[in-house]
Amino acid sequence: MVRMLAAAKINLSLEIVGRRPDGFHDLVSILQEVTLFDSLELESADSPSFASDAAALDVDDNLVVSAIRLMSERFTPGVSCRARLGKRIPVSAGLGGGSSDAAAALVGLSRLWQTPGTCQDYMQLALELGSDVPFFLFGGTALIRGRGELVSALPDGPERWYLLVNPGLAVSTARIFATLSPHDWSDGTATLALAREMEAGGDPGFGTNGLQSTLFRLFPDAHRCFKEVERLAPGRTIVSGSGPTVVARFDSAADAARAAESLSARGYWTAAVQNRDREGGLPCP
Numbered sequence: 001m002v003r004m005l006a007a008a009k010i011n012l013s014l015e016i017v018g019r020r021p022d023g024f025h026d027l028v029s030i031l032q033e034v035t036l037f038d039s040l041e042l043e044s045a046d047s048p049s050f051a052s053d054a055a056a057l058d059v060d061d062n063l064v065v066s067a068i069r070l071m072s073e074r075f076t077p078g079v080s081c082r083a084r085l086g087k088r089i090p091v092s093a094g095l096g097g098g099s100s101d102a103a104a105a106l107v108g109l110s111r112l113w114q115t116p117g118t119c120q121d122y123m124q125l126a127l128e129l130g131s132d133v134p135f136f137l138f139g140g141t142a143l144i145r146g147r148g149e150l151v152s153a154l155p156d157g158p159e160r161w162y163l164l165v166n167p168g169l170a171v172s173t174a175r176i177f178a179t180l181s182p183h184d185w186s187d188g189t190a191t192l193a194l195a196r197e198m199e200a201g202g203d204p205g206f207g208t209n210g211l212q213s214t215l216f217r218l219f220p221d222a223h224r225c226f227k228e229v230e231r232l233a234p235g236r237t238i239v240s241g242s243g244p245t246v247v248a249r250f251d252s253a254a255d256a257a258r259a260a261e262s263l264s265a266r267g268y269w270t271a272a273v274q275n276r277d278r279e280g281g282l283p284c285p
């Protein structure tokens with residue numbers, strides 16, 4: 001049996017560069033793992049099974065089940081796995097929970113079954129599962145390009161405190177991307193400048209999020225939530241990915257906890273987290 005932790009991510013910046021012929025969008029984004037975790041237990045079995053403490057998850061069709069199927073087909077035909085997922089990361093929230101669970105399944109099964117395979121093999125399986133899954137094979141902080149398959153690690157930054165705030169909406173990433181217009185596109189230079197600053201040892205704040213205004217147009221409650229958080233952290237607030245989770249940066253754990261208390265009292269889901277250093281589970285450089 002192997003036990004894995006699957007971390008949530010936030011986007012420190014996210015630019016949409018354009019639409020690709022395959023229907024996906026080319027992105028330039030900086031992703032950061034944070035200390036909010038799902039847990040995944042994997043055990044070899046003759047027939048597959050999946051259980052979770054999250055009622056909202058489809059037990060036959062989710063990214064962990066798909067990851068197990070891919071790994072078994074590719075490396076260990078006839079051997080399958082019993083999986084148990086403890087869900088703490090909100091679903092359809094822009095925090096990459098499902099993608100992180102899928103990556104944890106790939107890494108966990110590579111250990112359980114001692115599968116061979118290069119970083120490139122696992123990256124390919126990861127991309128088949130979803131655009132954010134390749135990042136989670138690296139973890140820590142990284143610059144993402146293309147659809148999500150071009151991942152370059154960035155240095156672990158100093159300790160930072162973030163508050164995650166969710167208005168309790170489930171947002172479909174596909175719907176947000178489908179509603180984008182070319183006005184939401186940009187050339188990626190703002191995010192690349194941020195990445196350069198981080199590479200040089202700097203600790204910049206947030207960049208920009210090209211999905212944010214579409215989210216606000218489709219979900220007024222997400223906009224209301226953003227404005228409430230921004231009041232407590234002016235100029236230090238961004239939506240993570242396609243949302244609706246809002247991320248605010250604070251100078252200390254105490255400041256983040258104080259803001260969490262006031263926003264929880266208004267009915268929002270909150271989690272005070274820190275940036276997570278890179279651990280790297282697979283033979284990826």
Ligand code: C5P
Pocket residue numbers: 023024025026027129130131132146147148173174177178
């Ligand atoms: O890859 P993933 O399944 O996470 O993406 C969900 C949806 O978001 C895709 O079906 C696509 O419509 C959209 N998307 C996109 N460009 C990306 C990532 C996602 O258009 N780079």
